[in-house]
Amino acid sequence: AQQSEAIESMTRLLNALLDISRLESGAIQPVAAHVPLHEVFAKLRSEFESVARTRDIDLQVEDSPVVISTDPTLFHQLLQNLLGNALKYTDRGTVRMRCDTDDEGATVIIEDTGIGIPEDKLERIFDEYYQVDTHGTKRMGVGLGLAIVKEVANLLDLQVRITSKVGEGTQACVSIPARFLVAAPRAAAEDPAMQNDEEERSRPRLFLVEDNDSVRLATELFLKLEGHETVSATSVPEAQTLFDGFRRGDVVIADYHLDGKHTGLDMLLGLRERLGYEVPGIVLSGDLPTVLRSLKTPVAKCRFLSKPVDTEALLEAIAELSAA
Structure with missing residues (x-):
């Protein structure tokens, strides 16, 4: 059932976010x-x-x-x-x-x-x-x-x-x-x-952490097509290595349910402790109400969004956190 839900979620995301048909139909123009x-x-x-x-x-x-x-x-x-x-x-x-x-x-x-x-x-x-x-x-x-x-x-x-x-x-x-x-x-x-190099350097880099390869692939491609420099990881250990290059102004986008031991929020809070400031983050979840009920205190500079992702909401959250 869990595998079925993951594939269904991925399919919905592709339909709403990328969808290979956009490539096939010419909706994306080089x-x-x-x-x-x-x-x-x-x-x-x-x-x-x-x-x-x-x-x-x-x-x-x-x-x-x-x-x-x-x-x-x-x-x-x-x-x-x-x-x-x-x-x-x-x-x-x-x-x-x-x-x-x-x-x-x-x-x-x-x-x-x-x-x-x-x-x-x-x-x-x-x-x-x-x-x-x-x-x-x-x-x-x-x-x-x-x-x-x-x-x-x-x-x-x-x-x-x-x-x-x-x-x-x-x-x-x-x-x-x-x-x-x-x-x-x-x-x-x-x-x-x-x-445009100077303008691009001023834009935040996005660090995407998602353990479903297809969801990660679609999300990363969408963000890059929107002009964002994006790097991605499929696990917390892999993300920790990527974070060696993290700099102020960059934004973390993470799935909440990463594995049996870690959540995307745990990872974000750990990065904040490691770097000594409130790293801006976006946490994605297919069960957002449950996640929000589990929070004991508000999390500053963090936005929680439902999966499948609403692309406009995702871009708005990135813009809002980048400007903060």
Whole structure:
């Protein structure tokens, strides 16, 4: 019953918040900008290095001088899903990301030494809700990551090809046509994206903690499409590592029921004790009345919202806490 409720909640959230049909129908329109791959790679390395370190996986991200014209948020999300998948299905060894170029364009390659995918399953991996059998090993999620990769790639007019051998690993290749390659980066004064750097730095970063992979994925993508720099974690220990980079003005968004030992509110209060000030936070719950009744005292600079999330209420809470 609990699993059924989690999937139902995730489905409602996707319908209200993201819904893959928005990608399929063209409701999300890419906005092209000059995107230096070394910046995208650096952000992904920073985002995933703590996860890799915790799991004793050698994460190798090679620098690249390539600059492309594409939607930066959607392109980042595409690579984020592929890199996250590689780490999720690798128990030991290496995950490597690099970019190769030739006359036809550029190819971002993400390869791992993970469990691999059977040949007869490869054609189904982009289907919604499909997950490869992991031989009894528990993997979080319900199989939406690669379905979103497919839709985002279609939207950006990119090609994604995956090859794999069971027991040896998997390679994901994102082909970028030559027409999207920028010959040379424009000067900072000529690049609108560079002109907006100061404004973007002044916006709060969002630290999302959600143990349901699909809900986390949908929420994170929504927040990024709204222009918020967002990082996420699936557990309290993983979040504690992310919090090493927490700075004043950042906002925590956490599910209330994280695991049997911790709640999102406990985690937020612990972070406040650790940093010595009232860190702004948003706590989400599918049983909000019960959560509110359990509070003995009001929690300052904290907003409690129901799940599935009302997107307008979430954005209003972020704006309110950021201005406080």
